[in-house]
Amino acid sequence: MAKAKKPDRRVQRTRQLLQDALLAMVIEKGYDATTVQDIIDRANVGRATFYAHFPDKQTLLTSRLEDLRGLLTERRRQAPGPLGFSLAMLEHARSHLPLYRAIVGRESGAFIVQRIHRTIADLAELDLKALGFKGAPEQRRLAVEFLAGAFMAVLTWWLDEGATLPPEEIDGIVRRLVMQGLAIKLA
Amino acid sequence: MAKAKKPDRRVQRTRQLLQDALLAMVIEKGYDATTVQDIIDRANVGRATFYAHFPDKQTLLTSRLEDLRGLLTERRRQAPGPLGFSLAMLEHARSHLPLYRAIVGRESGAFIVQRIHRTIADLAELDLKALGFKGAPEQRRLAVEFLAGAFMAVLTWWLDEGATLPPEEIDGIVRRLVMQGLAIKLA
């Protein structure tokens, strides 16, 4: 373990200001449309200061996304079992609706969506492993992508509809679809 | 029907050049990284000319994507039944691998992915309607998003892996997942 010296108070403050400003701007104009200029204006921070902390917009966002990953992993620990993150994420999304819509909704940029997809896929893979999913690793990977993609799409749709349906209902439907499929005879 | 006067030969030529140049650049550097400058350089076309035809990069791409939509709809007509587009798309993707990877793979921009997702979702909705899917329209929509998201994710993964597995196998697995789900007891 590297000795993690507690960072200078100014550093903490600046990073916090920048992260908060980014989220506020993303909600306001979307990720792609948000410029570094917007962020530093909102945060009241010098231009040079931004680049002293983060090489670009993307890295700044990534630093913030670690929190979400942590939260989901934690919830998964609390509520074990496959798709343990599902309900947790749906509820978390609803209580941060504007942010989620900006990040994972129809208007968001590609980069963020991919990151979140990866997070979900990783969690799902843990689930499948724990269940002793039979089949080649390749098949497991395919199933994991299937699951993550499906979940992301449902989440996106739900958010874009205003997240009116209760999380429990969405969670239930997703589970049923994942479990039994459409339960329709396909060709 | 509007009388579709056949366009000036120069117009056809210019539009073709621009579309081809865009695809070439997307394969080379990805959609986001491709600039209008790149496109007109590659196409050997004046800057003003570009903007005389398309307001921006996005519209140029959209004009091209109509072709794919047409092709998928056509294939669906030929091979009716749910998920009729699945195998067709997988095969089409494999025979245009670099382009597909650039467009729908991990490196692509958000805009294109959303467009393709929409195309697939629309096709899937036709399938479900034809099958007499029971349940509220809202539930059907959710199922459609689920299906499209899952398919897109699998396609993305497959492409990023180099599309080594045969399309028929992927198609079969996707069908099974959609039909029966993971066939695992979930909590």
Add this chain to the structure above:
DNA sequence: CCGTACATGAACACGATGTTCAGTAATAGA
């Protein structure tokens, strides 16, 4: 052959990026 529609390319204003640097302030540690 001629009038029209299109292509050209250069110039322009604008805005965003990322870097540099000298000056100033806040901080941690003694």
Add this chain to the structure above:
DNA sequence: TCTATTACTGAACATCGTGTTCATGTACGG
């Protein structure tokens, strides 16, 4: 409290992409 260190500032700068304009040249259709 004092001091060396570290961080922030703000302005300037080069670079690049965008989208518009316009006068000029040229290929097209009829």
